[in-house]
Each structure stands twice: as C-alpha cells, then as structure tokens.
Amino acid sequence: MRKTYVIILLAILVGSYARLDYVLAVTEPPAEGGKLPEIILPVPENSEEKKYLGLDEDGSFKISQIKAEIVVIEIFSMYCPHCQKEAPVVNELYEAIQKRSDLKDKIKIIGIGGGNTAFEIKLFKNRYKIPFTLFPDADFTIHRLLGEVRTPYFVVVQMNRDRSHQVIYSRLGGFGDPDTFLQFILENSSLRKEDS
Amino acid sequence: MLKRGFFLTFFFLTVLIVQPTFVHCGVEQSESKVFRTGKLKPVDSRTHLKIGDKAPDFTLPSIGGEKVSLRQYKGAKNVVLSFIPAAWTAVCSDQWPGYNIAKEMFDQNDAILLGITVDNLPTLFAWTKEFGEMWFPVLSDFWPHGKVAGLYGVLRSEGTTERAIFVINKEGIIRYIDVHNINEMPRLEVLIEELEKLQN
Numbered sequence: 001m002r003k004t005y006v007i008i009l010l011a012i013l014v015g016s017y018a019r020l021d022y023v024l025a026v027t028e029p030p031a032e033g034g035k036l037p038e039i040i041l042p043v044p045e046n047s048e049e050k051k052y053l054g055l056d057e058d059g060s061f062k063i064s065q066i067k068a069e070i071v072v073i074e075i076f077s078m079y080c081p082h083c084q085k086e087a088p089v090v091n092e093l094y095e096a097i098q099k100r101s102d103l104k105d106k107i108k109i110i111g112i113g114g115g116n117t118a119f120e121i122k123l124f125k126n127r128y129k130i131p132f133t134l135f136p137d138a139d140f141t142i143h144r145l146l147g148e149v150r151t152p153y154f155v156v157v158q159m160n161r162d163r164s165h166q167v168i169y170s171r172l173g174g175f176g177d178p179d180t181f182l183q184f185i186l187e188n189s190s191l192r193k194e195d196s
Numbered sequence: 197m198l199k200r201g202f203f204l205t206f207f208f209l210t211v212l213i214v215q216p217t218f219v220h221c222g223v224e225q226s227e228s229k230v231f232r233t234g235k236l237k238p239v240d241s242r243t244h245l246k247i248g249d250k251a252p253d254f255t256l257p258s259i260g261g262e263k264v265s266l267r268q269y270k271g272a273k274n275v276v277l278s279f280i281p282a283a284w285t286a287v288c289s290d291q292w293p294g295y296n297i298a299k300e301m302f303d304q305n306d307a308i309l310l311g312i313t314v315d316n317l318p319t320l321f322a323w324t325k326e327f328g329e330m331w332f333p334v335l336s337d338f339w340p341h342g343k344v345a346g347l348y349g350v351l352r353s354e355g356t357t358e359r360a361i362f363v364i365n366k367e368g369i370i371r372y373i374d375v376h377n378i379n380e381m382p383r384l385e386v387l388i389e390e391l392e393k394l395q396n
Contacts, residue, residue, distance in 0.1 A: 079290035081327045119385035
C-alpha cells in the first residue's frame with residue numbers, strides 16, 4: 001500500500017514537472033524603483049529597426065543592450081481592443097520623441113505582443129503603421145516574466161552608465177496624453193538631471 | 197502512514213488543480229467588465245458535420261438590424277462562421293477585436309466573416325460597441341435558443357456554443373472545421389491559410 005502511494009506521488013510529480021516549473025516561473029509585474037527581469041529578444045531583421053535600437057550583431061539581445069538612456073516597453077496583444085485604441089497614442093509618443101533632437105537617441109520604444117505570433121504582430125504593425133519594433137511572444141515566455149500583466153501595460157526603464165537599470169514607471173492601461181507622459185519621463189529620469 | 201500518503205496526494209493534486217488558467221486565457225482586457233468563467237471543459241459537443249458536407253442554411257438577425265442568411269453569399273463570397281461562446285467573457289472579448297483589424301485579409305481571400313453567439317441582440321450590441329466599429333455582421337442565435345449552433349453541432353450542454361470556426365466555399369461546401377478548445381484563442385494565421393487554400 002505504502003509503495004503504491006509513493007509510486008502515485010512520484011508519477012504525479014514527474015507528470016506535473018513542467019507545469020510546476022511554469023507556476024514557479026510566474027513573477028510579479030516589475031515594481032517602480034526595482035529591476036526588470038532579464039528579457040532576451042531576437043535582434044530585428046529589419047536594418048532600420050536594428051539601427052534604431054543600436055544593435056550591431058545578429059542573434060538575440062537583452063533589453064539592457066539597447067542603445068538608449070530610457071527604454072519604454074509596451075506589453076500588448078493584437079487581439080486586445082484597448083491596445084488597438086492605444087496604438088495611435090503610442091505612435092504619437094514615438095513621433096514626439098523623434099522630433100526632439102536632444103531625445104531621439106536617448107529614448108527608445110519597443111512593444112512585446114503577449115501570446116501573439118509573428119504573423120499577428122505583423123498585422124498589428126501594418127494596421128496601425130507602428131514605426132518601432134514589435135516582438136512576438138507567442139508562448140507567453142516574456143509575458144510570464146513580467147508577471148502576467150493585463151494589457152496594454154507600460155514599463156519605462158532607465159539605463160544607467162554603469163550598466164545597471166531601474167524601472168521608473170510600471171502601470172496598467174494607457175498613459176494618457178503623450179506629451180504629458182514624455183514630460184513625466186523627463187522629470188523622473190536621469191534626463192532631467194542632464195537638463196539641469 | 198496511509199493518512200500521510202492521502203494528504204500528500206491531495207496536496208499535490210490541489211497544487212495542480214488550482215494553478216491559474218492564464219496559460220490558456222492569455223492576455224486579457226484591462227477593464228473589469230469581462231466575466232471570468234474560469235477554465236471550462238475544452239469541448240462539450242460533437243459536430244456531425246464534416247469537410248465536404250453542404251453547409252446548413254440559416255437566417256439570423258444581426259446587430260445592424262437586417263437579417264442575414266448563409267445562402268445570400270452563395271456564388272459570391274467564401275464564408276467564415278465564427279461561433280464564440282458568450283459576450284462579455286474572456287478570450288471572446290479578444291477574438292473578434294482581432295478579426296476586426298484583419299478585414300483586409302478576409303477581403304484578399306474574397307471572404308466574409310459572420311460572427312455568431314447565442315446572446316440576444318441588445319447584449320451583442322452593447323458588447324461589440326466596446327470594440328469600435330465592426331466590419332462584419334454579428335448575428336444572434338438567441339431564439340429559438342442555439343438553433344443554428346445545433347444545426348452545426350456546436351451547442352454546448354450549458355447552452356453556449358463552442359469556440360468553433362467553419363470555412364464554407366462559394367459553392368456552400370464546408371472546407372474547414374475547427375471546434376477549438378474553448379479556453380484558447382484560435383490562431384488567425386491558420387484561418388487565413390485555410391482561406392488562401394480556397395483561392396488555389
């Protein structure tokens with residue numbers, strides 16, 4: 001009898017190994033003032049996008065390797081109607097940054113499509129004429145690392161010169177007026193110190 | 197020892213059962229209007245229809261006010277029937293908004309999409325307003341309850357429908373059936389690939 005239970009337990013443990021591993025991998029959303037989990041993304045094939053992110057090599061990269069002082073990360077889904085409504089607003093933020101010669105090389109935006117395939121990402125990018133890089137996350141690997149956040153969700157990360165970083169914004173929902181949000185980023189990051 | 201064994205078995209089973217369903221549900225809407233059904237039985241019906249069968253005709257009221265019949269597209273358009281379980285629920289509240297930005301892909305394949313649920317018209321009207329303007333007809337199979345879902349063999353025992361897709365060619369013949377796991381989102385590219393096959 002005892003043996004039977006040991007066997008049953010072992011079978012359950014072995015059978016559920018992958019699922020338990022999954023449960024343990026789930027984390028909290030990035031905390032403001034805290035660190036971003038290590039996110040590895042594929043280097044874009046598009047040379048313009050590669051140049052925008054300041055990546056020299058092919059293969060994969062970490063977010064900390066993006067050549068910028070501030071990285072804005074949008075977690076979205078092509079299927080999410082709120083993300084669809086937010087897409088033109090994020091484009092406005094991108095344009096507002098690009099218009100500022102003092103900021104365009106310092107603030108970069110990327111999007112990560114939770115549960116979205118490359119096909120779905122392409123559709124979303126084309127539909128809303130999104131100028132920055134969107135990365136698929138079809139199996140939710142990154143979404144899980146970011147604490148299973150609902151969408152749209154925005155994280156703003158400040159990259160420090162000593163290669164460390166700090167999350168300065170991590171919130172659910174649209175960020176509102178792009179100019180106001182840009183001002184918020186400037187006032188709450190090292191860019192403000194540079195200005196002063 | 198026996199009691200301990202029971203306890204440990206129960207503990208590990210509990211860990212497995214109560215784990216969140218987000219691995220299936222995925223990313224959801226940020227507003228709290230969506231009703232959380234929890235994880236449901238993946239498929240709760242068995243369709244008698246198969247590829248090559250003539251698609252059963254039907255006429256249903258749409259949120260636009262007009263009645264829509266399958267036969268009106270015969271010889272003119274390929275038809276995609278998208279049955280979804282219920283308004284105001286997870287996955288459903290993302291699936292059609294996804295299709296709503298893919299009109300061009302349906303147009304390129306000479307296809308119309310007909311969205312069907314067993315909800316009544318006012319419910320469907322209010323729910324789809326959340327998504328903005330819809331380009332495809334949204335049809336109510338509310339009364340007689342689930343009659344069309346029944347014709348297609350996708351009415352679940354609790355009165356909702358499966359998350360099912362039927363692709364019907366211009367001759368009115370079923371070319372693709374996907375009675376999907378109700379908890380998961382069918383991949384858009386799979387559907388588009390099936391539509392492209394009709395063009396060859």
